[in-house]
Amino acid sequence: MPKxxxxxxxxxxxxxxxxxxxxxxxxxxxxxxxxxFNVEAFHYFPKPFLFExxxxxxxxxxxxxxxxxxASFLLKExxxxxxxxxxxxxxxxxxxxxxxxxxxxxxxxxxxxxxxxSEWEKKLNSxxxxxxxxxYLVNLNRIHFIKDNELIMSNNEKIPLSRRQEKELRSIFSKxxxxxxxxx
Numbered sequence: 001m002p003k004x005x006x007x008x009x010x011x012x013x014x015x016x017x018x019x020x021x022x023x024x025x026x027x028x029x030x031x032x033x034x035x036x037f038n039v040e041a042f043h044y045f046p047k048p049f050l051f052e053x054x055x056x057x058x059x060x061x062x063x064x065x066x067x068x069x070x071a072s073f074l075l076k077e078x079x080x081x082x083x084x085x086x087x088x089x090x091x092x093x094x095x096x097x098x099x100x101x102x103x104x105x106x107x108x109x110x111x112x113x114x115x116x117x118s119e120w121e122k123k124l125n126s127x128x129x130x131x132x133x134x135x136y137l138v139n140l141n142r143i144h145f146i147k148d149n150e151l152i153m154s155n156n157e158k159i160p161l162s163r164r165q166e167k168e169l170r171s172i173f174s175k176x177x178x179x180x181x182x183x184x
């Protein structure tokens with residue numbers, strides 16, 4: 001088996017359908033921290049680090065898994081029922097508000113279902129989901145990057161971002177980065 005870097009292993013893990021493993025990097029090379037975002041790393045520890053910091057992170061990961069276990073939904077689509085987990089939702093789009101039709105974007109497929117965006121907003125964790133413009137709800141953990149007035153999601157779906165919401169989104173990301181740095 002060829003030698004793989006941690007980033008290459010993480011990229012392979014991300015290729016597994018509906019797999020939301022929490023990836024944590026530990027490295028002596030801070031220049032790899034930026035690359036770790038490309039594989040949706042949960043955290044990056046520069047060496048050396050304190051055991052207490054690692055322990056805090058481990059508890060955050062456990063809490064995150066416990067919360068996501070509870071956030072599952074049973075969707076009925078074409079006579080079949082499917083369980084989807086909140087962490088696997090990339091975005092939700094209201095395609096016809098009058099007929100209560102929505103699209104739910106998952107990593108490897110899109111499901112059309114009955115529902116109202118405001119109901120989904122109430123059901124989903126407000127710390128993980130954000131409304132970038134009218135008619136959309138996105139998973140903050142699945143935003144790959146912000147480009148112009150668009151969000152590029154982890155499945156390469158492009159979601160519009162209003163100018164008003166862009167400022168709030170950048171503030172949310174800044175707070176997330178600050179909380180990560182405080183764990184160190």
